[in-house]
Amino acid sequence: MSASELPYQYIVLRCVPRPEREEFVNVGVVLYCQASDFLQAGWRVDVERLHALDPRVSTDQVCAALEFIDAVCAGDPRGGAASEQPRGTRFGFLKAPRSTVLQPGPVHGGVTTDPARQLEHLVSTLVG
Known part of the structure; x- marks a missing residue:
């Protein structure tokens, strides 16, 4: 790892409309890079894919949950008490x-020179 490369961790956010079936659709990614004090989520909700798993799933509720995650990442009061914590604790x-x-x-890791760009890449690759 070179001096300009920063280690990061990320999780993929999964929508699991019917947990008993263990089927899911990736809807987002949260990336945390302690070295650059970066914590951010990126997400996309594909309504057709979610409804293919369960036509009754509320995409409004899924989007509201993802907006809550955005608020926690940003330290926004809409994220509740969790948003008041340091970034590492929020992650x-x-x-x-x-x-x-x-x-x-599960948590995955890597190295990057640009956490924001890496997040965009992960969302594009893992969520679509």
């Missing part, structure tokens, strides 16, 4: 397993 909160329709996948 820990976001990567914690949940039994809701929106679930984080």
